[in-house]
Amino acid sequence: xxxxxxxxxxxxxxxxxxxxxxxxxxxxxxxxxxxxxxxxxxxxxxxxxxxxxxxxxxxxxxxxxxxxxxxxxxxxxxxxxxxxxxxxxxxxxxxxxxxxxxxxxxxxxxxxxxxxxxxxxxxxxxxxxxxxxxxxxxxxxxxxxxxxxxxxxxxxxxxxxxxxxxxxxxxxxxxxxxxxxxxxxxxxxxxxxxxxxxxxxxxxxxxxxxxxxxxxxxxxxxxxxxxxxxxxxxxxxxxxxxxxxxxxxxxxxxxxxxxxxxxxxxxxxxxxxxxxxxxxxxxxxxxxxxxxxxxxxxxxxxxxxxxxxxxxxxxxxxxxxxxxxxxxxxxxxxxxxxxxxxxxxxxxxxxxxxxxxxxxxxxxxxxxxxxxxxxxxxxxxxxxxxxxxxxxx
Ligand SMILES: Nc1ncnc2c1ncn2[C@@H]1O[C@H](COP(=O)(O)OP(=O)(O)OP(=O)(O)O)[C@@H](O)[C@H]1O
Numbered sequence: 001x002x003x004x005x006x007x008x009x010x011x012x013x014x015x016x017x018x019x020x021x022x023x024x025x026x027x028x029x030x031x032x033x034x035x036x037x038x039x040x041x042x043x044x045x046x047x048x049x050x051x052x053x054x055x056x057x058x059x060x061x062x063x064x065x066x067x068x069x070x071x072x073x074x075x076x077x078x079x080x081x082x083x084x085x086x087x088x089x090x091x092x093x094x095x096x097x098x099x100x101x102x103x104x105x106x107x108x109x110x111x112x113x114x115x116x117x118x119x120x121x122x123x124x125x126x127x128x129x130x131x132x133x134x135x136x137x138x139x140x141x142x143x144x145x146x147x148x149x150x151x152x153x154x155x156x157x158x159x160x161x162x163x164x165x166x167x168x169x170x171x172x173x174x175x176x177x178x179x180x181x182x183x184x185x186x187x188x189x190x191x192x193x194x195x196x197x198x199x200x201x202x203x204x205x206x207x208x209x210x211x212x213x214x215x216x217x218x219x220x221x222x223x224x225x226x227x228x229x230x231x232x233x234x235x236x237x238x239x240x241x242x243x244x245x246x247x248x249x250x251x252x253x254x255x256x257x258x259x260x261x262x263x264x265x266x267x268x269x270x271x272x273x274x275x276x277x278x279x280x281x282x283x284x285x286x287x288x289x290x291x292x293x294x295x296x297x298x299x300x301x302x303x304x305x306x307x308x309x310x311x312x313x314x315x316x317x318x319x320x321x322x323x324x325x326x327x328x329x330x331x332x333x334x335x336x337x338x339x340x341x342x343x344x345x346x347x348x349x350x351x352x353x354x355x356x357x358x359x360x361x362x363x364x365x366x367x368x369x370x371x372x373x374x375x376x377x378x379x380x381x382x383x384x385x386x387x388x389x390x391x392x393x
Contacts, residue, residue, distance in 0.1 A: 014039025
C-alpha cells in the first residue's frame with residue numbers, strides 16, 4: 001500500500017513559473033532556464049512511490065533537489081505541476097492542492113518532519129520538548145508525559161528528561177529530535193539529513209537505532225542524505241537525484257551493481273561493497289565453469305564433484321577436502337580451516353569474506369538445495385575493486 005505517491009512533480013522557485021515550465025517542456029536545461037527567466041528548477045518531473053514500512057532515501061549532491069522534494073511531501077513547497085499524494089487512512093490527500101485545514105490535519109497526524117538542526121526549544125526540558133507536539137494534538141498532560149517518557153527510554157535518554165537541550169551533546173540532542181518525531185506516532189517521517197552534523201561513530205550508532213526503531217514501529221520513512229554509504233545502510237529503496245531529477249530509483253544492491261549513469265557510478269566507486277553485495281551477484285555460476293572428467297575445477301587446487309545439483313565431494317589433487325554447511329545467523333569464527341563451505345546464495349559479502357578468512361577455501365553457494373555457483377578470491381577482488389558492476393545505459 002503506497003503511503004506517498006509523487007507523480008510528475010515540478011517545483012519552480014521564482015516569478016515566471018509558467019514560462020519556466022514552458023521552457024522545461026521544450027527541453028531547456030536548468031541553467032538555461034535560470035539564465036532566461038531567473039527561476040530555479042527545484043524538482044523536475046519527479047515520480048516515485050513509497051510503500052508502507054519502507055525507508056526510502058533521497059540521495060544526491062548538494063543542490064540536486066532532495067530537500068525540495070522532501071518538503072513538498074508535507075506541503076512546505078509550492079508545487080508548480082504534478083501531484084504529491086499522501087495517505088490519510090483510506091484516502092490519498094494531494095498535499096499540493098488540499099485546503100489549509102486538511103494540511104494542518106496531515107501535518108499534525110500523518111507526517112512528521114525531522115530536521116538537521118533539531119530546533120529544540122532551549123527553555124523547555126528534554127521531556128517537554130518531546131511532548132510538545134502532542135500538546136498541539138490536544139493530548140492530555142498525563143498521556144503526553146507517559147508517551148514522551150516511553151520514547152525517551154527507547155532512545156536511551158530517560159535519565160536526561162529534566163535537562164535542558166544545551167546540557168546535552170549534539171548526538172543526544174539528535175536523539176531527542178528522533179524521540180520527538182516518533183512520539184507523534186505519525187505514519188510518515190520525513191528526515192532531512194538528520195545525522196550529517198555528527199561524528200562518524202555516533203552517526204553510525206544513530207543509524208542502527210533508526211533501523212531498530214523502524215523495525216519495531218513500522219513507520220514509513222523518507223530520508224535525505226548525500227552519503228551513499230548511509231543510504232545503502234538504512235534504505236530499503238534509494239532514489240538518486242541529479243540536477244532536480246530522479247535519475248535512478250532502486251534497491252541498494254541494484255544501485256551498486258547497475259549504476260544508471262556515470263554520476264551514480266562515481267558515488268558507487270566510493271562505497272564499501274561489503275555492506276551491500278550478496279553472493280548471487282558476485283559468484284561465478286556453475287554453468288560458466290569448466291568440467292573435466294565429471295568434476296568442476298574451481299582452481300588448480302580444488303575440484304568439486306557435483307551431481308544433479310548436489311555437492312557430493314571436494315578434493316585437491318585426489319585428496320578429499322571436508323565440506324561444512326553455513327546458514328545465516330550461524331557462528332563464523334569456528335568454521336573449520338581447509339573446508340569447503342556450502343552457503344546460501346543470499347549470503348552477504350561481509351559474511352562470505354569472513355568465512356573465506358577462516359576456511360582459506362572458496363565456497364559453494366546453493367539455492368534451494370541446488371549448487372548455484374562458486375565464490376572465491378577472484379570474485380572478492382573483483383567486488384572490492386568495483387569491477388562487479390556494469391552500467392545499465
Ligand atoms: N526557498 C527557495 N527559494 C529559491 N530557491 C530554492 C529554495 N529552496 C531551494 N532552492 C533551490 O532549489 C535547488 C535545490 O535545492 P535543495 O535544497 O532541494 O537541494 P539539496 O539536494 O537538498 O541540497 P543540500 O544537500 O545542499 O541540502 C537549489 O538550486 C536551491 O538553490
